[in-house]
Amino acid sequence: MARILAIESSCDETAAAVIEDEVRVLSSVVASQLPVHGKYGGVVPELASREHLRSIVPVTREALQQAGLNWGDLDGVAATYGPGLAGCLLVGLTYAKAISLAAGIPFIGVNHIEGHIHAVILEARQRGTPVELPALALVVSGGHTHLFQAAADRSYRLLGKTRDDAAGEAFDKVGKLLGFGYPGGPVVDRIAVFGDPRAVKFTAVRMKGNALDFSFSGIKSAVLRWVESHDMVEEIAARKLLVKERGQPSLDEFLALTPQRTRDLVASFQRTIVAELLNHALEAVDANPDFRSLVVSGGVACNTGLRAAVTEASVGLPVYFPSTALSTDNAVMIAAAAFPKFLRGEFSPFTLSALPNLALA
Numbered sequence: 001m002a003r004i005l006a007i008e009s010s011c012d013e014t015a016a017a018v019i020e021d022e023v024r025v026l027s028s029v030v031a032s033q034l035p036v037h038g039k040y041g042g043v044v045p046e047l048a049s050r051e052h053l054r055s056i057v058p059v060t061r062e063a064l065q066q067a068g069l070n071w072g073d074l075d076g077v078a079a080t081y082g083p084g085l086a087g088c089l090l091v092g093l094t095y096a097k098a099i100s101l102a103a104g105i106p107f108i109g110v111n112h113i114e115g116h117i118h119a120v121i122l123e124a125r126q127r128g129t130p131v132e133l134p135a136l137a138l139v140v141s142g143g144h145t146h147l148f149q150a151a152a153d154r155s156y157r158l159l160g161k162t163r164d165d166a167a168g169e170a171f172d173k174v175g176k177l178l179g180f181g182y183p184g185g186p187v188v189d190r191i192a193v194f195g196d197p198r199a200v201k202f203t204a205v206r207m208k209g210n211a212l213d214f215s216f217s218g219i220k221s222a223v224l225r226w227v228e229s230h231d232m233v234e235e236i237a238a239r240k241l242l243v244k245e246r247g248q249p250s251l252d253e254f255l256a257l258t259p260q261r262t263r264d265l266v267a268s269f270q271r272t273i274v275a276e277l278l279n280h281a282l283e284a285v286d287a288n289p290d291f292r293s294l295v296v297s298g299g300v301a302c303n304t305g306l307r308a309a310v311t312e313a314s315v316g317l318p319v320y321f322p323s324t325a326l327s328t329d330n331a332v333m334i335a336a337a338a339f340p341k342f343l344r345g346e347f348s349p350f351t352l353s354a355l356p357n358l359a360l361a
């Protein structure tokens with residue numbers, strides 16, 4: 001029996017989790033910094049590092065407590081070492097190294113993106129329907145939009161990535177522009193249900209070079225132009241005021257200040273993003289007959305429009321999404337990605353640094 005403690009601090013969530021024997025989650029604690037960054041409309045790196053420093057010890061202690069364990073019961077400790085915000089990564093990474101040294105257990109550095117993929121692999125194993133490899137992995141979050149081939153030997157090949165904004169970033173920027181606060185993704189998703197997704201036509205992006213690359217800056221500018229030409233100043237100001245006063249308003253409060261025309265805009269925007277993600281995934285599947293499954297992961301995997309579109313599409317492969325709790329940043333996914341490395345004895349040296357631009361593949 002082996003138990004790994006993992007720590008995640010790459011962006012605005014301080015998280016710790018313990019998993020046992022690859023698939024048993026003994027604990028998972030996530031301290032979100034949303035209230036800190038919400039009022040600035042995005043993550044402020046300096047504030048984020050400071051919050052991680054404040055939370056890392058209590059969050060880790062709580063994860064141990066929830067698991068009913070002491071330091072001596074752990075067999076390994078893992079932490080995200082990239083990609084992410086440098087100051088944030090350093091907090092979790094340094095703490096994990098210190099635990100490793102003090103407890104005399106191996107330390108394992110984990111790539112955050114690999115973590116997102118392993119969240120899905122872990123849950124599929126728990127359900128008794130393991131993800132068959134090689135898989136096409138679509139990782140869509142606030143910082144990443146990538147298509148990978150995930151092979152059985154745990155190697156990854158990059159097939160396509162965004163050339164500008166990540167999908168989640170586009171959701172967040174449009175959410176902010178329309179006065180829905182931060183992060184915009186979850187609110188846009190809930191408002192989109194009430195709009196006509198075909199009301200506003202956004203032109204599809206044509207990529208030169210790698211057709212599997214993504215681009216989301218064009219649609220973001222198109223939404224901005226639409227807003228500027230549709231006299232929306234007052235309604236946006238009203239929603240911004242609501243966010244300022246209420247922090248995280250309810251859906252009904254937002255809907256009361258969101259006319260049908262804006263709901264249609266939001267639904268059309270979401271549909272366009274979802275179509276771009278789905279079409280690229282389908283193209284990658286068509287181009288590679290070896291794929292045995294499709295894995296969608298990262299914060300944007302929560303999006304109900306994306307889930308519905310992928311589920312309804314004729315992918316021709318089993319499709320796996322993470323649960324909502326493991327879609328956005330958490331430490332279970334870091335522990336899950338660390339376990340195979342632990343079992344193979346692939347430990348990291350204490351000289352491992354935080355790598356903000358760390359790639360997978």
Ligand code: KG4
Pocket residue numbers: 011140141142143144167168169171172183184185186189298299300301302303304327328329
């Ligand atoms: O994976 P994650 O927690 O952090 C990164 O690694 O970036 O993803 C956060 C991102 C944010 O951009 C957020 O707006 C987006 O995921 N997100 C969503 C939804 N829930 C979270 N985007 C669209 N629809 C959602 N339901």
Ligand code: ZN
Pocket residue numbers: 112116141298299328329
């Ligand atoms: Zn993430």
